[in-house]
Amino acid sequence: MIRIELKRLPHGDGLPLPAYASDGAAGMDVVAAEALTLAPGARAAVATGFAIAIPHGHEVQVRPRSGLALKHGVTCLNTPGTIDSDYRGEVKVILANLGDEPFEIARGDRIAQLVPAAVLRASLAEVETLDDTVRGAGGFGSTGR
Numbered sequence: 001m002i003r004i005e006l007k008r009l010p011h012g013d014g015l016p017l018p019a020y021a022s023d024g025a026a027g028m029d030v031v032a033a034e035a036l037t038l039a040p041g042a043r044a045a046v047a048t049g050f051a052i053a054i055p056h057g058h059e060v061q062v063r064p065r066s067g068l069a070l071k072h073g074v075t076c077l078n079t080p081g082t083i084d085s086d087y088r089g090e091v092k093v094i095l096a097n098l099g100d101e102p103f104e105i106a107r108g109d110r111i112a113q114l115v116p117a118a119v120l121r122a123s124l125a126e127v128e129t130l131d132d133t134v135r136g137a138g139g140f141g142s143t144g145r
């Protein structure tokens with residue numbers, strides 16, 4: 001459990017805060033703070049009505065809901081979206097409609113889920129040669145189907 005501070009923005013008034021839908025849920029469902037219609041092929045940054053302060057060393061991932069993806073072709077375009085620990089702006093959900101029908105979102109609809117995660121940072125060491133491996137440069141299906 002980490003503690004994430006959340007500030008409700010004026011247009012988030014009256015909305016449910018992100019919440020776990022079941023005891024074992026990995027993600028907190030987040031609702032739209034605005035109504036909109038996503039035409040087929042369209043994308044939008046959907047308001048959530050809140051900003052957060054994530055403890056240093058952590059991030060929050062914005063992930064799609066599988067039901068919206070399977071039933072309507074609606075997903076987070078940049079999945080998993082990254083909320084940086086130093087970001088203080090409004091959390092937005094970048095939704096894309098990959099389906100064939102317009103998708104209507106009402107204010108208060110659950111549109112995505114938030115998953116906090118620990119972040120490992122790295123320092124890069126530039127070298128002239130990398131160690132040999134059996135795989136070498138093979139990738140992108142090199143081991144077969």
Ligand SMILES: O=c1ccn([C@H]2C[C@H](O)[C@@H](COP(=O)(O)OP(=O)(O)OP(=O)(O)O)O2)c(=O)[nH]1
Nearest residue numbers: 062078081082083084085087090091092093094
């Ligand atoms: O789904 C998302 C993804 C990002 N953000 C916000 C929080 C994040 O900290 C910031 C920057 O995101 P990212 O680093 O993915 O985007 P960028 O294109 O690299 O923008 P920047 O140059 O501001 O880092 O935008 C969201 O609200 N929702």
Ligand SMILES: [Mg+2]
Nearest residue numbers: 082083084087
């Ligand atoms: Mg960035």
